[in-house]
Amino acid sequence: MSTTQSERLRELLAPLVSARELELEEVEVTPAGKRRVLRIVVDSDEGVQLDTCADLSRDISTALDETDVMGGAPYVLEVTSPGADRPLTQHRHYVRATGRLIKAQLTEGGELVARIVSVDETGLDLEVPGVKGRKPTSRRLAFDEIAKARVEIEFNRKAAEKAENETDESQEEA
Numbered sequence: 001m002s003t004t005q006s007e008r009l010r011e012l013l014a015p016l017v018s019a020r021e022l023e024l025e026e027v028e029v030t031p032a033g034k035r036r037v038l039r040i041v042v043d044s045d046e047g048v049q050l051d052t053c054a055d056l057s058r059d060i061s062t063a064l065d066e067t068d069v070m071g072g073a074p075y076v077l078e079v080t081s082p083g084a085d086r087p088l089t090q091h092r093h094y095v096r097a098t099g100r101l102i103k104a105q106l107t108e109g110g111e112l113v114a115r116i117v118s119v120d121e122t123g124l125d126l127e128v129p130g131v132k133g134r135k136p137t138s139r140r141l142a143f144d145e146i147a148k149a150r151v152e153i154e155f156n157r158k159a160a161e162k163a164e165n166e167t168d169e170s171q172e173e174a
Contacts, residue, residue: 005029008069009038016059017042020052023092025082029075036075038064041082045096048081088149094119097151104141104149113152114139 009027017024017040026041040060042048057079064070064077088094088102097116104112114126115136123142130136 005069008067012063012067012069013040013060016056016063019059020056022048022052022056029070032076034074036070036073037078038070038075039078039080041080043082043096045092053079053081084153085150088151091119091121091143094124094149101152101154102149103152105147107145107147112139112141114141 006027006029009029010024013027014024020042022042022044024040025043026039028037028039028041030037030039042053042056057077060079061077086093088097094116098119099116101113101115104114106112112126112128114128117125117127117138119125123140123145126139126141127136128139
């Protein structure tokens with residue numbers, strides 16, 4: 001996608017996205033056979049509902065039909081929220097992931113799996129899960145120590161928390 005097309009798309013889309021109290025995360029045009037795919041990724045602190053994506057898609061489709069920003073070639077429009085496995089690249093991504101488990105590749109090498117407890121301007125306060133019945137530990141991680149990070153999908157977080165609480169209780173009784 002040319003820079004001018006990217007800029008024109010962002011100028012056209014930003015007000016439509018903002019009107020729905022969302023943030024424009026990404027605009028991407030990729031070839032797909034004889035067509036192109038225009039993928040627009042939006043997000044908010046509260047997440048994005050399917051109905052909101054559908055309504056925004058209709059707004060964007062109407063706006064695109066009224067302009068020549070996509071040219072004359074056919075395209076498919078996709079309006080979506082970020083996937084669960086999207087990289088955490090900006091401060092707001094970490095804020096939204098507070099309470100979630102993340103996997104961070106560290107700039108010094110190695111990786112860390114921990115739960116975000118809080119986020120400030122310089123980094124993260126984390127809870128590193130205990131291993132083999134040990135209690136979780138706290139750790140501070142500055143943003144410049146993170147090479148890349150993603151949210152880890154937890155399929156059974158409640159069961160894991162229950163097991164942790166039972167371990168804590170049995171250690172207190174001993």
